Amino acid sequence: MITINCIGAGRWGPNLARSFSNLPDARVHIICDLREQRLEVIRKRIPGIETTTDANRAIDDPQADAVVVATPVQSHYALTKRALQAGKHVLVEKPLCSSVEQCEELSALADDRGLILAVGHVFLFNNGIRKVYELIQSGTIGCINYIHATRTNLGPIRDDVNAVWDLGAHDLSIFDYWLGCPPVAVTARGECYLNQPIDDVVVASYTYPGKVLGCVHTSWLNPRKVREITVVGERKMVVWNDMDLIEPVRVYDKSVDFAREQDYTDSFGATRMSIRDGDVLIPKVPGGEPLQLECQHFIECILHGTKPINNTAAATQVVRSLLATDESMRRCGVEVPIENPVRAPEPELVATA
Ligand SMILES: NC(=O)c1ccc[n+]([C@@H]2O[C@H](COP(=O)([O-])OP(=O)(O)OC[C@H]3O[C@@H](n4cnc5c(N)ncnc54)[C@H](O)[C@@H]3O)[C@@H](O)[C@H]2O)c1
Numbered sequence: 001m002i003t004i005n006c007i008g009a010g011r012w013g014p015n016l017a018r019s020f021s022n023l024p025d026a027r028v029h030i031i032c033d034l035r036e037q038r039l040e041v042i043r044k045r046i047p048g049i050e051t052t053t054d055a056n057r058a059i060d061d062p063q064a065d066a067v068v069v070a071t072p073v074q075s076h077y078a079l080t081k082r083a084l085q086a087g088k089h090v091l092v093e094k095p096l097c098s099s100v101e102q103c104e105e106l107s108a109l110a111d112d113r114g115l116i117l118a119v120g121h122v123f124l125f126n127n128g129i130r131k132v133y134e135l136i137q138s139g140t141i142g143c144i145n146y147i148h149a150t151r152t153n154l155g156p157i158r159d160d161v162n163a164v165w166d167l168g169a170h171d172l173s174i175f176d177y178w179l180g181c182p183p184v185a186v187t188a189r190g191e192c193y194l195n196q197p198i199d200d201v202v203v204a205s206y207t208y209p210g211k212v213l214g215c216v217h218t219s220w221l222n223p224r225k226v227r228e229i230t231v232v233g234e235r236k237m238v239v240w241n242d243m244d245l246i247e248p249v250r251v252y253d254k255s256v257d258f259a260r261e262q263d264y265t266d267s268f269g270a271t272r273m274s275i276r277d278g279d280v281l282i283p284k285v286p287g288g289e290p291l292q293l294e295c296q297h298f299i300e301c302i303l304h305g306t307k308p309i310n311n312t313a314a315a316t317q318v319v320r321s322l323l324a325t326d327e328s329m330r331r332c333g334v335e336v337p338i339e340n341p342v343r344a345p346e347p348e349l350v351a352t353a
Pocket of ligand 1 (some may be wrong): 010011012013032033034053055070072073075095122166295
């Protein structure tokens, strides 16, 4: 049995506590928040749970094997470092930290101590996202031309990070997973309408190896809740719609085919493009709540000493991309290169491996 203490009981933390409580191999002992009024709500929801406003008490609790950090990103580094130094495994929410240096320091600390450090990139546990990964890997959709993500809603409005750090972090983790590598450059524009200087809307374009474009539109100032990604491949196109709980993935057998015109001697128009408009396939996607699967994976990593899928290397790449996005926005959309120590795979591997 793994004992977990949770720090941060705002909007998201209680979901993590609930998911761990549902697992047969885990139990939640202490929930911590700086705000007593949040703890009052928690005590009503989970009778008998211990609560504290002191994060050190949750971390140093001798009963705890692991700590969950679900606070705003600015406190992730200090709380996670403190928990790792106390010998606890940590699941910290995304984005991992505010700087690459902090991410790397925490990653090294976890490795040195033989502790699991996982990051809450929950879409890596979404079965629709995994189904699209399978379609890409099997070569079904061919080489990818571009990907377009929309992640909008009216609220929740954050006052700690902008829309791309809050929402786009998910899409970046998904793109990196699907394509098997991080982006090499970004151009982005953001605008603040509500609460200076935090951008409520960000439109960013990431360049991945092989000329693959990854576009992300994020906003909490939008009338519709949309969680949708379109993948345009050379052979087929796929739409993932997280709001469709039953049929989240659709594969469109559509493409533009190039045909060589035999009796055309003029080089202009020697190849003809034709639209292929075929069937729409709805593949079966297994059920399973992504957050529950993420929590279960964390417990399994602790029990078996295995490296998490949602590891710090992948999470650090996301932070690198987010920092470059901020820089591009500051410089009114100029292209900013993204330095990545990880070697990018050959472009054809993206489609056919
Ligand atoms: N994976 C997801 O889908 C997902 C969804 C929502 C939020 N998140 C992430 O979860 C984290 C928290 O987001 P939220 O929406 O719950 O924020 P929130 O502002 O609603 O809640 C954060 C809570 O942390 C508490 N807190 C802050 N510093 C603390 C400290 N030092 N010790 C104890 N408590 C402290 C605050 O009092 C607050 O109640 C963020 O990193 C966010 O990106 C992830």
